[in-house]
Every structure is written in structure tokens, then in C-alpha cells.
Amino acid sequence: MDPNAQYLTFDEICYATQSPSQMIVEIVNQGIVEPEGSGPETWVFTTQMISVTKRACRLHRDLEIDWSGIALAISLIEELDQLRDENQRLRKRLERFLDQ
Amino acid sequence: MDFQDYYKTLSIAASADSETIKNAYRKLARQYHPDVSGHHKSEEKFKQIAEAYEVLRDQSKRAQYDQLLRHQQAQSGQGLDDVLPENLYLEAHNLIIIVLLAPWEAALGTSIELPTLSGKVKLRIPANSETGQRLRIKGHGLVHKDGQGDLFAVLKVVLPDSGSEGIKRYWQQQSGSVIFGSRKEWRG
Known part of the structure; x- marks a missing residue:
């Protein structure tokens, strides 16, 4: 673990994401976020996991998808985000190339 | 906030059953x-969709909304009394709402x-507001063929529950501290 990074306990991530503990357990069981530790008492979450957890909760609530579907959606969305970024970078490069 | 036709938002007929509503919302x-969406206006659009679903999925909310929608579509002032909240009146296409204010709210202003x-x-009530x-x-009255009427807030300053001892003591303190000169012209 990085000594300079900030970490959250199970209770703290429940509070930070305003989510019931059961929901966090489900999100971890599905591998959507992977805290270090062997169970809720010892789990350690990174601050980056807050936004992923919040996103999973929103999708579960708004799209009425079950948790395994959420896990799939989250990994596809992450991939989509990467592709969008890459697409934008390439477009900019192409525009510069065409301008010359 | 504009009046939203929730059925249009979800692209369904007003007679749609709950299964159709659910499927339209999910899609x-x-x-x-x-x-999920890369669309720049997706958040705004999603909020409208979620609001429409929140109302239409619930039978009693949907019934209330249907009633409001019928009146909105009829674009007429008649029969509106049964859906208007208390203290809200109709004057042609304008809505008049009576806003009760405590004396300090009228004096200091409030929101x-x-x-x-x-x-x-x-609505921001400016300081030194008075009854009447x-x-x-603008634009929160009834819709008619040439546009939309306005909403007028008519202010009415009222005394808080005068039966309370605390309030009475407060007024007694005030009566000595401020010189009230509204009846000057009556003096000989």
C-alpha cells in the first residue's frame, strides 16, 4: 500500500457514498471494486473506489440492473471512456495534420 | 420549470400500461x-426521464398528474379550482397566490x-414589503393560444399566533423602542 495515499475503511466508504453496507458488500463480491483485506472488518478502500462505487449504485438504482449486469456495464463504460479519450486525442492530431 | 408532458418524455401513449411505462423508461x-451516454445534454435529459418515470410508475401520482395534464391541455380556466393548491386563484390566464408573511419577513426580506x-x-421577497x-x-400562469399567463404573488403581512406569551412580550418590547408615525396627520 502506498504510504502517501489515503485509504478508507468499510464504514467510511459506506458513509462517503451514502450507501447501505449490504450494497457495498455486493459491489465487492462482484469484483466491481477490489479492496485489500479478507472481509468487511479488514477491507481497505482507495479514494478512487468512491467514484466507481457511486457509479455502480447510481446504475443499480436508475437502470434497475442486477449486480452482475452492473459489473459488466462498469467495465464496458470504463473501456468506452478510454476509447472516447483516445478517439478525441486522435481527432485532434488529425485536425492538426490537416491544418498543415 | 416548464410543464412537462411525461408521456411525450417517455414516448408512450397516455393510455400505456405499467409494463409499457417501465420498458420505455429502461430503454x-x-x-x-x-x-453511460456521451451526449452532452444527457444529464438534463435523464433527469426529465427519471422525473417522468417517478410520477407515472406510481398509480396515485399518475392519476393526479393526468388530471393536471387534462387541464393543461384544455388550456382553459374552468374547473381548475379542484387542482389548485390553497391560496391560489385564477384571474384570466394569470394565477394569483396569496403569500402570508410574518412582520419580520416583510421588513427584512426573505426567500x-x-x-x-x-x-x-x-421567489425573493424584498425588504420593506407591504400587504397588497x-x-x-413571468410565465407561470395558464397556457393559452397567445402564450402563457403569469403568476402573481400578492403579499399579506400577518401577525404570528398572538396567543403566545413570548410573542406578546416581543411586541411589548417593540412598542417602546420604535416611534410609529403613521397617524401624524390625525393630530391636531
Whole structure:
């Protein structure tokens, strides 16, 4: 673990994401976020996991998808985000190339 | 906030059953969910979709909304009394709402939320407001063929529950501290 990074306990991530503990357990069981530790008492979450957890909760609530579907959606969305970024970078490069 | 036709938002008929409503919501929510969509206006669009679903999925909320929608579509002032909140009156296409203010709210100004046909709007009451003053909130009246009427907030300053001892003591303190000169012209 990085000594300079900030970490959250199970209770703290429940509070930070305003989510019931059961929901966090489900999100971890599905591998959507992977805290270090062997169970809720010892789990350690990174601050980056807050936004992923919040996103999973929103999708579960708004799209009425079950948790395994959420896990799939989250990994596809992450991939989509990467592709969008890459697409934008390439477009900019192409525009510069065409301008010359 | 504009009046929203929730059936149009979800692209369904007004007679749609609950299964159709649910399916329409799921399809649109997947398309416009801000976590999924790359569309720049997706958040706004998703909020409208979620609001429409929130109302139409619930039978009693839907019945209330249907009633409001019929009146909105009829674009006529008749028969509106049964859906208007208390203290809201109709004057041609304008809505008049009586806003009760405590003396300190009238003196110091305040910010309040007004109920309208299309939800709540915020209104700032300026300092030194008086009974009878009308504040216009443009475009929150009834829709008619040439546009939309306005909402007027008519202010009425009222005394708080005068039976309370605390309030009475407060007024007694005030009566000595401020010289009230409103009846000067009556003096000989």
C-alpha cells in the first residue's frame, strides 16, 4: 500500500457514498471494486473506489440492473471512456495534420 | 420549470400500461444515463426521464398528474379550482397566490418557495414589503393560444399566533423602542 495515499475503511466508504453496507458488500463480491483485506472488518478502500462505487449504485438504482449486469456495464463504460479519450486525442492530431 | 408532458418524455401513449411505462423508461434510461451516454445534454435529459418515470410508475401520482395534464391541455380556466393548491386563484390566464408573511419577513426580506402548476419556483421577497404588493413571476400562469399567463404573488403581512406569551412580550418590547408615525396627520 502506498504510504502517501489515503485509504478508507468499510464504514467510511459506506458513509462517503451514502450507501447501505449490504450494497457495498455486493459491489465487492462482484469484483466491481477490489479492496485489500479478507472481509468487511479488514477491507481497505482507495479514494478512487468512491467514484466507481457511486457509479455502480447510481446504475443499480436508475437502470434497475442486477449486480452482475452492473459489473459488466462498469467495465464496458470504463473501456468506452478510454476509447472516447483516445478517439478525441486522435481527432485532434488529425485536425492538426490537416491544418498543415 | 416548464410543464412537462411525461408521456411525450417517455414516448408512450397516455393510455400505456405499467409494463409499457417501465420498458420505455429502461430503454431511454440506458440511452441517456449520464454514466453511460456521451451526449452532452444527457444529464438534463435523464433527469426529465427519471422525473417522468417517478410520477407515472406510481398509480396515485399518475392519476393526479393526468388530471393536471387534462387541464393543461384544455388550456382553459374552468374547473381548475379542484387542482389548485390553497391560496391560489385564477384571474384570466394569470394565477394569483396569496403569500402570508410574518412582520419580520416583510421588513427584512426573505426567500420562499411558491407552489405552481408545474412544481415549485423560488421567489425573493424584498425588504420593506407591504400587504397588497404584487410580485410578478413571468410565465407561470395558464397556457393559452397567445402564450402563457403569469403568476402573481400578492403579499399579506400577518401577525404570528398572538396567543403566545413570548410573542406578546416581543411586541411589548417593540412598542417602546420604535416611534410609529403613521397617524401624524390625525393630530391636531
